[in-house]
Amino acid sequence: AAQGAGVAVYVTVGTGVGGGIVVNGKPLHGLVHPEIGHMLVQPPAGITGTCPFHTNCVEGLASGTALGKIWAQPSDTFDDDHPAWDGLAEVLGNMCHNLMVVLSAEKIILGGGVMQKPGIVDKIVAATEKTLNDYVVFPEGRSLQDVICTPGLGTRSGMLGALALLD
Template sequence: MSGPLYGAVEAGGTKFLCMVASGPQHIVAQERFDTATPSVVLPQVIEFFRQTIEQHGKLSGIGVGSFGPIDLNRNSPSYGYITATPKAHWSNIDLVGPLRKAFGVPVAFDTDVNAAAVGEHRWGAAQGLDTFIYLTIGTGIGGGGMVAGRVMHGLVHPEMGHMRVPRDAEVDPFTGACPFHGDCLEGLASGPAIEARWGKPATAFDANHPAWKLEADYLAQAIVNLVCTVSPQRVILGGGVMQQAFLLPMIRERVLSLLNNYVQSPAILSEIDSYVVAPGLGPQAGILGSLAMAME
């Protein structure tokens, strides 16, 4: 028996992924929509669930992992909203409300990276861990994860993509692409930042292009900051920019160099290849994490 069905939405800056499943091994429907304007995308998402319910039966809940910033305060009038985002047309948009209204089921809501972290904890590279980081490097840069077995929340939610990392203006004169902070991590190392700096998308460059040494350095700086503050048992790197197979080893090497033997743990000193890793769920981490949130 496959069990009850749940809906999942991964709301990304480039695409919305939707799924109905009872688990990773029993997926009954999936769909992808380009992230156009809310008035276009949200009706598409609702119609996908309506049609799937007609064919396969009711949902027991829906999980939504969204790009941010988002409002996770359940006592706030804007709970379930995307708030002041760099993504054009998406500021102050309610994601949770329309789904609750349309289907009358519980809706779990969190950042896309926290959702991916939940998925990796349940089925992927973070199984058996209680403190880990998930970073996604793509249209934007986001970070989340768990500390002591609890998903990271606090005043709002982690905004690791907007941490400040040192930039040597002689080596990298690019002043950054973030509309809020200029040369924060996202402003220097996201996919749009790479394209703005070099005039071509990351996919246009081979492994020897200087873009990658710079990218590895910025991402390694961020990881070292997180190692020294959160002390994660593992760091998982996902997102479109990380699809370059040669980038992960470059980042690991730079992490070791920057830490300079300061953190005396075999996990870093001799097992770095299993410490800084790709998602166990691959590109499905976000959508399966949203499914896991609905199930939990």
């Protein structure tokens, strides 16, 4: 999904929230590895995150573990109209907003178990568009729907990525 992108971000939302950033084909390394899951965001109204370090980080609000604690039931048991999905979209929309304005990401790829929910990426795109409020001007023919997407290899991306790292 990131082929041809100069700046690509992969975020996996599952038990926790992790991610990596690739710039011009090279992973971004700094003082420590990127901790996208601990990016601070505005929590949905009435929700307190579960992270022991921050009450308003992405991981403490949007991981499968956090959703289970916040709503007192496993996230894979939520009905389609459960309010957790709107809150998740809001939190991940805030995260995508930050990734857009800080990194000018050409691709933000959202994978992991929580992202398997049909329609959730569309909700995240809508939430991101709302907070960006037309601030980011896209090149002709491009839109936020082109930037925020799921892995091109679907649920096989983790396994195939691990295999690619073997010598």
